[in-house]
Amino acid sequence: xxxxxxxxxxxxxxxxxxxxxxxxxxxxxxxxxxxxxxxxxxxxxxxxxxxxxxxxxxxxxxxxxxxxxxxxxxxxxxxxxxxxxxxxxxxxxxxxxxxxxxxxxxxxxxxxxxxxxxxxxxxxxxxxxxxxxxxxxxxxxxxxxxxxxxxxxxxxxxxxxxxxxxxxxxxxxxxxxxxxxxxxxxxxxxxxxxxxxxxxxxxxxxxxxxxxxxxxxxxxxxxxxxxxxxxxxxxxxxxxxxxxxxxxxxxxxxxxxxxxxxxxxxxxxxxxxxxxxxxxxxxxxxxxxxxxxxxxxxxxxxxxxxxxxxxxxxxxxxxxxxxxxxxxxxx
Amino acid sequence: xxxxxxxxxxxxxxxxxxxxxxxxxxxxxxxxxxxxxxxxxxxxxxxxxxxxxxxxxxxxxxxxxxxxxxxxxxxxxxxxxxxxxxxxxxxxxxxxxxxxxxxxxxxxxxxxxxxxxxxxxxxxxxxxxxxxxxxxxxxxxxxxxxxxxxxxxxxxxxxxxxxxxxxxxxxxxxxxxxxxxxxxxxxxxxxxxxxxxxxxxxxxxxxxxxxxxxxxxxxxxxxxxxxxxxxxxxxxxxxxxxxxxxxxxxxxxxxxxxxxxxxxxxxxxxxxxxxxxxxxxxxxxxxxxxxxxxxxxxxxxxxxxxxxxxxxxxx
Amino acid sequence: xxxxxxxxxxxxxxxxxxxxxxxxxxxxxxxxxxxxxxxxxxxxxxxxxxxxxxxxxxxxxxxxxxxxxxxxxxxxxxxxxxxxxxxxxxxxxxxxxxxxxxxxxxxxxxxxxxxxxxxxxxxxxxxxxxxxxxxxxxxxxxxxxxxxxxxxxxxxxxxxxxxxxxxxxxxxxxxxxxxxxxxxxxxxxxxxxxxxxxxxxxxxxxxxxxxxxxxxxxxxxxxxxxxxxxxxxxxxxxxxxxxxxxxxxxxxxxxxxxxxxxxxxxxxxxx
Ligand SMILES: Nc1ncnc2c1ncn2[C@@H]1O[C@H](COP(=O)(O)OP(=O)(O)OP(=O)(O)O)[C@@H](O)[C@H]1O
Ligand SMILES: [Mg+2]
Numbered sequence: 001x002x003x004x005x006x007x008x009x010x011x012x013x014x015x016x017x018x019x020x021x022x023x024x025x026x027x028x029x030x031x032x033x034x035x036x037x038x039x040x041x042x043x044x045x046x047x048x049x050x051x052x053x054x055x056x057x058x059x060x061x062x063x064x065x066x067x068x069x070x071x072x073x074x075x076x077x078x079x080x081x082x083x084x085x086x087x088x089x090x091x092x093x094x095x096x097x098x099x100x101x102x103x104x105x106x107x108x109x110x111x112x113x114x115x116x117x118x119x120x121x122x123x124x125x126x127x128x129x130x131x132x133x134x135x136x137x138x139x140x141x142x143x144x145x146x147x148x149x150x151x152x153x154x155x156x157x158x159x160x161x162x163x164x165x166x167x168x169x170x171x172x173x174x175x176x177x178x179x180x181x182x183x184x185x186x187x188x189x190x191x192x193x194x195x196x197x198x199x200x201x202x203x204x205x206x207x208x209x210x211x212x213x214x215x216x217x218x219x220x221x222x223x224x225x226x227x228x229x230x231x232x233x234x235x236x237x238x239x240x241x242x243x244x245x246x247x248x249x250x251x252x253x254x255x256x257x258x259x260x261x262x263x264x265x266x267x268x269x270x271x272x273x274x275x276x277x278x279x280x281x282x283x284x285x286x287x288x289x290x291x292x293x294x295x296x297x298x299x300x301x302x303x304x305x306x307x308x309x310x311x312x313x314x315x316x317x318x319x320x321x322x323x324x325x326x327x328x329x330x331x
Numbered sequence: 332x333x334x335x336x337x338x339x340x341x342x343x344x345x346x347x348x349x350x351x352x353x354x355x356x357x358x359x360x361x362x363x364x365x366x367x368x369x370x371x372x373x374x375x376x377x378x379x380x381x382x383x384x385x386x387x388x389x390x391x392x393x394x395x396x397x398x399x400x401x402x403x404x405x406x407x408x409x410x411x412x413x414x415x416x417x418x419x420x421x422x423x424x425x426x427x428x429x430x431x432x433x434x435x436x437x438x439x440x441x442x443x444x445x446x447x448x449x450x451x452x453x454x455x456x457x458x459x460x461x462x463x464x465x466x467x468x469x470x471x472x473x474x475x476x477x478x479x480x481x482x483x484x485x486x487x488x489x490x491x492x493x494x495x496x497x498x499x500x501x502x503x504x505x506x507x508x509x510x511x512x513x514x515x516x517x518x519x520x521x522x523x524x525x526x527x528x529x530x531x532x533x534x535x536x537x538x539x540x541x542x543x544x545x546x547x548x549x550x551x552x553x554x555x556x557x558x559x560x561x562x563x564x565x566x567x568x569x570x571x572x573x574x575x576x577x578x579x580x581x582x583x584x585x586x587x588x589x590x591x592x593x594x595x596x597x598x599x600x601x602x603x604x605x606x607x608x609x610x611x612x613x614x615x616x617x618x619x620x621x622x623x624x625x626x627x628x629x630x631x632x633x634x635x636x637x638x639x640x641x642x643x644x645x646x
Numbered sequence: 647x648x649x650x651x652x653x654x655x656x657x658x659x660x661x662x663x664x665x666x667x668x669x670x671x672x673x674x675x676x677x678x679x680x681x682x683x684x685x686x687x688x689x690x691x692x693x694x695x696x697x698x699x700x701x702x703x704x705x706x707x708x709x710x711x712x713x714x715x716x717x718x719x720x721x722x723x724x725x726x727x728x729x730x731x732x733x734x735x736x737x738x739x740x741x742x743x744x745x746x747x748x749x750x751x752x753x754x755x756x757x758x759x760x761x762x763x764x765x766x767x768x769x770x771x772x773x774x775x776x777x778x779x780x781x782x783x784x785x786x787x788x789x790x791x792x793x794x795x796x797x798x799x800x801x802x803x804x805x806x807x808x809x810x811x812x813x814x815x816x817x818x819x820x821x822x823x824x825x826x827x828x829x830x831x832x833x834x835x836x837x838x839x840x841x842x843x844x845x846x847x848x849x850x851x852x853x854x855x856x857x858x859x860x861x862x863x864x865x866x867x868x869x870x871x872x873x874x875x876x877x878x879x880x881x882x883x884x885x886x887x888x889x890x891x892x893x894x895x896x897x898x899x900x901x902x903x904x905x906x907x908x909x910x911x912x913x914x915x916x917x
Contacts (some may be wrong), residue, residue, distance in 0.1 A: 046584055056547055080553065088551030095549075100542040103561050114560070115550050149640040165550060343750070349755040364741045370844050472895035476854055477888035480877065488878045491789060497794050583760035587851050598742070598762075601854060617767050621758040628754075 002072050004205050005031040005054070010066035010076070011047045012229075020063075021283050024050050024229045026241065026310065027066070036206040038200060038237060040252070041226035044280055047209045050098075050226075051177045051286070056083040056095050070173070084210035088115050089167035098158035098179040102150035108161045109134075109146035112168055133164040156187040160194070163261070167198065174199065177209045192218050192285060213256045217241055225249050228280055228291040231310070235317030245319040248292045249272060251276045290321070298323055341636050343629050350621045351403070354569075355396050358614045399614075408615040412609045418615050421600060428498055429589070429596035432512050433581055436519035437574070443524040445570070446530025452539060453558055475584045479518035479591035486514060495594035515592045520586050523577055530573045534566035541565070552570015568638045575631030579624050654903035659897025663871060667712050667717040674707035679862045681708065687880045697882045700872065705883065709863050711864040717892075719858070720845035723783035728838050730784070731791025736826060739799035740818040750796070753789035761786040761848045764856045779858045783848050787841055794837055798830040832909040839902035843895040856875050866891050 012024040031037050039047050043315055048206055053064040056075060069074040070090065091212070095101045103111055110117075112133055113126030121129070126148070159179060166174060176195065181187040195278040196219055197205045207258035208219050217237060223235040225248065233246040244250045252298040255276050278295035287293055289304035296303065302322055312318040366374075367381040384387050387398065408418035451463035466515060487495035493514050501508045538544065539562055547557040586598030593599070599618060604612035636642050675694060682702035690697040694718050696705040702848075728811070734753070738746040765782035772778050799822070804809060816824070852858040853867030859866065866887045873883035 055549055057545055084551050084553045085553075087549055093549040095542060095544055095546060101546045103543040103547065103565065105639060106561070106565050111546075114547075119557065162546065165546065169551060171367070223406070306559045346751065346754050346758070349752070350758050353755060354767065357771055411762065441876045468896060468899060469892065472843065472899055473892040474850050474870075474888065476851060476853075477884075479873065480870065480884045480888065484877055484881055484884060488881075521733055540870070577759065578686075579760045583762040583848075586760075586762045587854060590855060596653075601763070605770060606856075608770075610770050613766060615768050616762055617759075620760070620763050624760070625754075 001070075003030040004033045004035070006067075006069040006070075007054075008067040008107075009055065010050075010064060011066060012046065012053055012062060012064050013061075014064075015061040016050075016284075018284065022229070023283055024053075026230060028236060028310070029224060029231070030194065031173070031207065034199075034203045034205055036220040037220065038223040038269075039207060039209045039226060040213060040216045040223060041211060042276075042280055043211055045226045046229040047211075047226060051175050051209050052094065054173075055087060055091050056080070056173055057087075057093075062133060073153065075080075086170065088166075090169075090171055091173045091175065092166035092169060092171035093175040093177065094159075094162050094166050094179045096181055096187035098162055098182055101157055101162055104150055105150060107147050108153070111321065112164050114274050115169055129168070130164070133167055134161070136163070136167065136198070137164045139164070139256055155183055156191065158186075159183060159191055163191075163195070163198070167202070170202070173205045173207070175207045175209070178211070180215060181210070181212070184289055188215070197217060213241060213252060225252070228286065230295060231320065232308075233317075233319045233321075234294065235315075239317060245317065245324045246292075246321045247296050247298045247321075247323065248321075251297070252296070252328065262312050335521060336483055339629070339632070343625065347622055348400075350625060351400050351618055352396070354614060354621065355399060357383075358610060358617075359392065371564050402557050403615065403618060409569065409603070409611050410510035411609055411612050412476075413604070413609040418612055421612065422597065422619055424615065425595060425597040425600045427501065427595055429513070429585055429598065431567070432516055432519070432594065432596060433506070433508070433585060434494070435512055435516035436523060436581060436584075439516055439520035440523035441574075443520065444531055448528045448570075449535050449563060449566075451528070451532045452535035455536065459531075463532055466534075467525040467529040470522050470528070473522060473525075475518050475522050475589075476587040476591050478521050479588050482514045482518055483591070489549070497593065498594045512594070515588045515594060517580060518591070521641055522584070523581060524587050526577060527570065527573065531566065531570050534569040536607070538562045538565045564638075568635055571631055571634055571638065575628045578627045582620055584622060649883075652900045656897050656900025657905055659893060661902050663713060663717065663897060664892045667713040670710040670714045672711045674704075676704035676707045677710035678707040678864045679703065687876065688869060689880070690886075696886045697880070699869070700880070700881055705886055708864040709866070709886060710821070712866045712869065712887070712890075713894070715859055715863060715865050716846055716849055719779055719849045723780045723849075724838050724841050724903050726780065726784035726785060727787025727841070728791045728834060731788040732795045732826055732827075732834060734788065735792035735795025736799055736822045739796045739803060739826070740822050740841070746796075749792070753792050757789040757805050760788065762851055762857070763856070765852050765916050767859055774860065776859055777848060779852050782852070782857075783845050786848070787845070790841060791834065791837065794833060795830060798833050799826045802826050802829045802832070831913075836902055836906040836909055838897055839905060843898035846891065846895055846898070867914060872912050 001102045007029050009029055010024065010027040011022055012027075013022045015021070027035070039050065041047055049058065049062060052062075054059050054068060056074070056078065066076060069088065075086075081253070083255060102108065109127060109130045111120070112130040116126040117123070125164045131142055131146055134146060139145060139160045141155060145153065145157070150161070153161065157181075157280060163179075174195075179195065180191050181194055183191060195206070196207075206220065207293065208216065210216050220237050222235065223237040223240045223241065225232050225246065227248050232248050235245075240249060241253065244253060247304050254262060276295055281287060281291060281294060286305065289302075289306055290296070290308050291300050293303040308322045310318060310321050311316055311324070352537075355507040366379050366386060367412065368389060370457045380389075387395055390398075399409075406419055408422065413419060413420050414421060447459070447463045447466065454460060454642060480494075487491040494511055498511050499507070521639075535558075544557055544561055547561045549553075552560065577604060582598070587604060588594075589596040589599040596622065600618070601613055601616040604610075604616065680703060682698070685698050685702035686700055687692050688694070688702075692704075693702075694704040695704055699706055699708070734749055738749040746760070761782045764785055764903055765778060768778050768782050772781075803821075803826065808821060811821055811825055849858060849865075850867035850870070853865040853870045854871045856868070856871065859865050869887040870884060873880070873887070877884050
């Protein structure tokens, strides 16, 4: 069976005054129908670029190379008209910043029902659809709020509206780029619960981007760890967070409060992952070997010989680290 | 909302009152004797006194001010010395030229600038962008009265397609009137369009980088739909603001362009009255023009409320 | 347009303009006001580089002398308008409250008078001439500079170092002069460059209407006004001064844009 989404050797470059700069490189992963994948990594590791590439909305200076297949259809190089047919209906996306992601001069009901209207639904029909979507995302008093403007809603309410917009086309894949980063802890928990339920009910696949291991642990079955544009580890979430194979994952976990994998506690104060000593290398001066070498506690001379190859293990895990011996992964 | 309206109206009235006071003070208190100016340096003292009395100049200043403003509010601007008719009628006649002229100029400039500015921003650094940039730089730098002269040179002197000036009134039919105002309107519109193109381009570029445009695209809207449904409506507010601010330049431009094309408009009336030393007419036309500028800016403020729902509820 | 392009082109045009204005009082190809009826209405290159006008005066020489007049009036009015406007803006920003409100309303009032209109009004009271032209143009610039200064100053006043200075007991006048003014000087210079172009346009308009310098002092606007009568017979009389005005203003605007990019690189969408 072909997977829903199949990414092969994807790299993404951005144009800078100094020339084309590769940011994301050697990205490969599959996503089955209804599967949930978390992408985690420090700020600036290229998570948003990857997410935007999947929905074909890279900024003008950024370009994708390699292959992204959605149900077998190649998305890299797909022309915009064809991509418009996929966006919303097949692939939807929720963005990080609910305060600015809604059009301030348009009523929220109109923003939710907009695509329906453009596809020929009547005004009343689109409005009913918007209303039921607002109910689905559990916006309280949906009937009164459907005519509100975004500035009349709180951050959590706006994020629900954004989810409703994403659900409007009945997508098969939902990409959520840090959907809760701007929210406080209680709201974060509510929105994550809502997303998980919706994903299950609608049988959508989910790609959840976050720099927060707690969020990833809660919402996804598989996890991919990114560092400076490259994947360092991938596998079932419980295994990746429970028995990390890559020192970077370990460092991430150490930087987070203890015993995360159960994902039960989200009450801890919000923190960025930058508590690992050292800084992410600049993309223009990546080290010759492992990208994490400069900050790694298990750094040894071999690490700088060249970029470690990606290795897949039979149990569905994969890692990029020369330290990981095959027998470290459970057979 | 109502309270805000009342406050705005009160502020409008205060501004208008202050405007009228400034005009009155400049025209009446600064050194200079309108009667002497009107009669020339060789006038006899008793003729001067008689004229001063006739002009009401022998009364105390506050009385004269109240008399003038009171008249202006009820539409009585006094009688022109040189034309021998009520100033009110003069203004009304001239407005029938200046208002359509200004309206045509604004319309033309928007028809030119909005599409050009939007196109330039949506294809940044493309051909349209270059054309828009060159057009707006040249437009902003070129005096409108000189454009008027060039238009006369090309379209009436050389080609003979259009009248070189004058206006025969609206009685000969709409089309004829519009035709006679067309070249002057183009002369006024081109510099305006230069400014407007630039502002439209910048506003659209600003909005294009907003997050909600990406949300719209993620829904499945194509570039054009996102541009016209989400970007342009949000870019209109600054454009409208500039249009309001530019109104002042438009009026100033009308004074010049009406003189180039010898159109019997408000600007030419003011200028003629000035050269004929008919200061009552100058004073009243200046009041009228300044009030027009103030009121237009007030209306633009209201339009802003209409364009941006955030302002409606927060104030 | 590339940024250096704007800076170079704008700088070059402005330098040429400035140089001409400085040289003209000492040297022009012919005496700008010398009348030679026998030489009247000669086309370009037949007599002089740009021909002669209806009185046989050399057009190029008049344009050069006009540059001096135009630029001196423009500079004087921008300096005056910027000085008064900046002072008002600083006062409004540091005093806040009623003073702020009153000053800014007063600016609204002043802004209601287009310069051509206030020039007519002032000329009616004071007569025409250099001073009237300068006063009318400067008046219109005051609100522009006061609004700019006020909003820039208010932004600066919220910074920590200003709060620290205030806590250290510095008075608002010292804060305005020592902390605010140096920080907004760049914005003011940029605006002054752009307003210089506007002042030249306005001065041309005023002298076109006869509200500027009295004849025979050469001025671009009056050259255009005189050209109207001969527009069919001697179109160069209408073309040369207009191109000169547009070119000078274009140079100043390009320079202003380029400077604005330098002062605030974030605000680069304006081209
Ligand atoms: N259009 C662009 N042009 C130039 N550089 C870009 C562009 N988009 C992203 N970048 C750079 O690419 C890198 C990765 O950016 P990205 O937004 O994907 O990171 P992220 O992992 O999503 O981080 P965060 O957690 O902060 O959202 C950053 O260094 C960023 O500066
Ligand atoms: Mg991101």
